[in-house]
Amino acid sequence: MNQKQLERMAGGQGFIAALDQSGGSSPKALERYGITSDAWKTDGEMYDLMHEMRTRMMKSPSFDNRILGAILFENTMDRQVDGKDTADFLWEEKGVIPFLKVDKGLEPEKDGVQLMKPIPNLAQTLEKAKGRHIFGTKMRSVIHAANPKGIEEIVRQQFEIGKQIADAGLVPILEPEVDITIADKAEAEDILLKDIQEELAKLPADTKI
Template structure:
């Protein structure tokens, strides 16, 4: 079972969850934003080494502590890596007070019925067993929704809850992430279908079971409040989805009960060329802005 202190922190404490889980497909873009062009590395191994250096710089920065960053989502290779001679999950929790999660999905299938389901995860149980041994509290898995298609969105929700059950069986907290793309031509309609389908899945969970939800910030403020207040929901966190940090925070602050779980919006001002002082100041500003939007609601 996940450490009860970790569960209490991510369920109740003020703050937000940092998403540091860029995978093979999104890593080149994240490195480019950081100031590392693809010409700087010649292999996937070198790419992931540079990404680990960036993540290490982030999680060892003074502002990256559990007082405001209550949790962080890691890429599998980051979970298996080390910082200052310790496993990353151990360092995060014992030195920084930040609860570690791990991304478990292996990417997306081709779009069908307006959505992209997750690819099969044949090694999921092995990954979950490793995560438990490393002291990880939970997992995250992402699928995407482009169109307001009832059949497609129902399939997305069903898959998320089915795999969530396998994760919960290992004593981990599943974060379900059915992302409505911010460029969806019918985003609000898709969100309405998704809310209903998620509620069906929540209502079917056994007594005492809880999940976390990671959702796109809705078009209508407080639209997900019924999910925030549902007895089977430990926390609802919001992804930035391609919005700038300023716009994501403006939208987030209008939604009571939602806290941030930003990736690109958290990292957008960080550059490899910065001095440590410059880097730490930029990261602290990002942490403060996302924290404020997560706890101070309009």
């Protein structure tokens, strides 16, 4: 674990940039930048265009110390910017802490929540991420109702996988997201806070999340 990155993440201020659009969401992201689907014929060509777009963003003067961290899609982590691995470019040239999206999407809704799908080969992915100088990870699940059973399960899953990530030497962002449109949002957040506090109390003092 990079101590300077840990200190900046713990004490710094700024945004965390989401540069982690996957294959499913990439066409919509490209379209918003004026690149329509007739600009590519294969997934490989689409990912090339996505990386060009992300590279322009990362190299922009506006991508500065207001950005504390950036979440990368695995395909982006495996590429380079100006001859450097993407994570190295972010940290060495911009002072931005690199994270990796590790979740594989969401299960269908049950008990008012969407749990994460299984994450195959997570241990191997974490080892590769460490070799690419990734600091931490991000994984998202969604709460659609103030259902105590569902929220308890979503928090349990987040912490269970988060502990595996922390044990591997990376710092996980746990993201049990509450849908901002639901009528019982405040109640869902109260339940979520209680469950998170209970799980935090179980963690060893030296676990970083």
